[in-house]
Amino acid sequence: MSISVVIADDQRMVRAGLRMVIETEPDMTVVGEAGDGAEAVALARRVRPDVVLMDIAMPRQDGLSATSTLLAGPHPPRIIVLTTFDTDENLYRALRAGASGFLLKVSSPEHLIAAIRVVAGGEALLDPAVTTRVISAFTAQPGPRPPTEIPALTPREAEVLRLVARGMSNAEIAAALVVGEATVKTHVARVLMKLGLRDRVQAVVFAYESGLIRAGFPDSGT
Structure with a gap:
């Protein structure tokens, strides 16, 4: 069974790169792209993907707000938050929003593909580079x-x-x-x-x- 993926990022080149990586996999299909959080919510509700790759910093509605909106609605997808920023605040907000995964954009293509499979299978995943910071984020609260x-x-x-x-x-x-x-x-x-x-x-x-x-x-x- 193919894993359907929506890519939400305000940079077209980033979306193109992610699509290229994902579509090399025979068991994955990109079913849509969104350039901002509001568009991501509307698209995901329409096509009902298995996984959404969600950027944090996007116009109109940021990725964390969009994550909360999607997960509060019917038929929520699994969401992996993708970001260039690994600040404690973003980590904490991503987890509180209900994201099932958190990956830095510098992660390898192999790690991204593995993360999509893990999350689509019902598990959760955090980038090893930020796992200790996740714990630190909670201790600060x-x-x-x-x-x-x-x-x-x-x-x-x-x-x-x-x-x-x-x-x-x-x-x-x-x-x-x-x-x-x-x-x-x-x-x-x-x-x-x-x-x-x-x-x-x-x-x-x-x-x-x-x-x-x-x-x-x-x-x-x-």
């Missing part, structure tokens, strides 16, 4: 006192959520907990389902904003 527990989760599920929020992959979590990777995948799926979260990015948001974890401090419940 004032938050509530850490709760002693999250009633919906078992102790093991809460532990897995803490490790997800630390940026660990399923394989790394499996090694840390001395369990199989399939078991970790099951725990992550249950955490997302119980908390009504879409993906790992939303799990990171929840973990920090709920106070379950704060970088630089011992994890609550440990």
